Amino acid sequence: MSIRELVVLGTSSQVPTRYRAHNGLWLTWDGDGLLVDPGEGTQRQMLLAGLRASSIRHICVTHFHGDHCLGLAGVTQRISLDRVPHEVPVHFPASGQVYFERLRHASIFDDHARLSPRPIRESGTFVGPSYTLEARRLDHGVDAFGYRVVEPDGWTMVPERLAARGVRGPAVGRLLREGAVVADGGEVRIEEVAIHRKGQVVAFVMDTRLCDAAFELAAGADLLVCESTYLATEAVEARDHGHLTADQAGRIASEAGARSLVLTHFSQRYPLDAPFEHEARRRFDGPVVAARDLMRVPVPPRRTA
Numbered sequence: 001m002s003i004r005e006l007v008v009l010g011t012s013s014q015v016p017t018r019y020r021a022h023n024g025l026w027l028t029w030d031g032d033g034l035l036v037d038p039g040e041g042t043q044r045q046m047l048l049a050g051l052r053a054s055s056i057r058h059i060c061v062t063h064f065h066g067d068h069c070l071g072l073a074g075v076t077q078r079i080s081l082d083r084v085p086h087e088v089p090v091h092f093p094a095s096g097q098v099y100f101e102r103l104r105h106a107s108i109f110d111d112h113a114r115l116s117p118r119p120i121r122e123s124g125t126f127v128g129p130s131y132t133l134e135a136r137r138l139d140h141g142v143d144a145f146g147y148r149v150v151e152p153d154g155w156t157m158v159p160e161r162l163a164a165r166g167v168r169g170p171a172v173g174r175l176l177r178e179g180a181v182v183a184d185g186g187e188v189r190i191e192e193v194a195i196h197r198k199g200q201v202v203a204f205v206m207d208t209r210l211c212d213a214a215f216e217l218a219a220g221a222d223l224l225v226c227e228s229t230y231l232a233t234e235a236v237e238a239r240d241h242g243h244l245t246a247d248q249a250g251r252i253a254s255e256a257g258a259r260s261l262v263l264t265h266f267s268q269r270y271p272l273d274a275p276f277e278h279e280a281r282r283r284f285d286g287p288v289v290a291a292r293d294l295m296r297v298p299v300p301p302r303r304t305a
Contacts, residue, residue, distance in 0.1 A: 002030040004200065004299040006225060008291040009038075009045035011264045013229050014067055019272055021045055021293050022067045023265050025225060027149065027202055029131060032057040035075065036147060036204050036225075042071030043078050049294055053078045058126070058133060059115075061092040062206040063144035064099040067265075073106035080113040087114045089126065091135060093143035094119035120145055131199075136217050138208035140242040146206060146217040151199030161193035198303045205252065206265065209242050218256035222300045226252060228263035228276050228290075246276040246290075250283030258284075259300050264291040 009024030016022050022039025026049070033055035035042070046053070056079065061069050072090075079088060092100055097119055104115065118126065124135040124145070134148040157172065166184030167175060175181045180189045203221040205214045207229075218224045229243040238245050244252075246263055253261040261284055263276050270276075276290040289297060 003028050004030065004202075006202070006223060006262060006297040006299070007049050007051065008262070008264060008293060008295045008297070009042055009049065011266055011291045011293055012039075012067070013227075013265045013267050014065075015268050016041065017268050019293070020266065020268070022071065023206075024071060025204065025264070026051055028055075029149065029202075031055070032128075034058045034060065034133075034149065036060045037062055037068040037206060038071035038075050039067045040070040043074040045294070046075075046078075053082045054084050056084070056088055057086070057128075059088060059090040060133070060135075060147045060204070061090070061096070061100075062138070062146060062204070063093055063140060063142055064096040065142070065207070068206065069099065069103060072100075072103040076104055076113050076115060077107070077109045079115070080109060080111050083112055084114070087116045089116045089118045091118045091120060091124060091126070091133070091145075091147070093145055094121045095143045134217075136213040138205070138213050139211040140207045140209070144207055146208070146213060147204045148217045148221070149202045151201070153199045154197045155190055155194035156197045157194045165193055167193060200299055200302055202299060203258070205244075205249075207243060209239055210244065210248055210252075214244075214252050215256045218252050218258050221256070221258040222303075223260050223262065223297065224253050224256070224258040225262045225264060227265035228280070229265055229267050231270070231274065231276065232279055234267075246279035247283055250280035250288070253280070253284040253286065253288075258286065259303075260287040260289075260297075262289050262291050262297055266290075 007026040010021030012020035024042045025036040027034040126133040135145040138144045226249040228246040230238040232247040
């Protein structure tokens with residue numbers, strides 16, 4: 001059975017704390033692992049979470065502040081040490097190419113890593129076997145991009161309807177590919193024997209002020225992972241430093257029509273029981289989770305349309 005879930009590797013922002021590692025996120029998507037913003041200590045957090053370097057299929061860096069990228073050196077060397085055979089695309093702001101190169105070659109090691117740099121300038125799209133990875137520019141004061149994983153819409157076949165129309169064997173595959181086939185009773189169109197299935201969407205909105213791109217990334221997301229560095233009492237500070245409050249994260253989720261919201265990237269000033277969830281729920285009536293390190297959050301089941 002395929003697994004699609006978020007694994008939270010770290011939830012702190014500028015510096016780690018006793019209870020929160022540097023920012024780090026992992027999306028398990030069937031057999032693929034998408035590593036987003038590997039902050040310092042990511043390699044160890046992966047070990048604690050039972051995640052293998054060989055499962056990494058994409059690395060996405062939103063920007064090159066240290067809490068979002070300092071773990072890249074260690075992850076790169078682990079990919080090399082484990083002799084990961086496949087190419088691993090690394091997506092990052094093009095203006096940070098020099099920082100990528102420094103982290104890529106941060107120390108002496110026997111380099112077997114097959115990293116493929118994918119610098120992003122204004123936006124980016126990567127089409128994979130079962131999803132599209134999209135990037136949108138955010139507003140953080142330095143070049144920063146959010147990411148969106150999008151599964152195409154599809155169809156769920158209804159066996160009783162297929163049998164009633166005489167569609168069987170290889171004709172089922174042709175129907176999925178072509179949208180119509182000729183069977184015992186004449187032409188059969190896919191909408192007659194199947195249920196339309198909305199593709200799943202996961203969005204990562206990290207360090208940013210409120211901006212149009214944050215809402216675009218979150219639009220219709222089944223799971224929205226959103227930075228929530230500050231509480232509403234520090235809204236002015238949040239704006240000045242290019243960040244969001246929990247209240248604003250809830251607003252993004254609500255206005256963008258997201259189904260569920262995970263808050264993360266908390267300032268070290270706040271204790272573990274700070275009311276991030278409470279603030280977000282004032283704006284958003286869907287499920288809200290204030291993430292803790294090594295937490296796992298399933299992607300909500302697909303919707304039918």
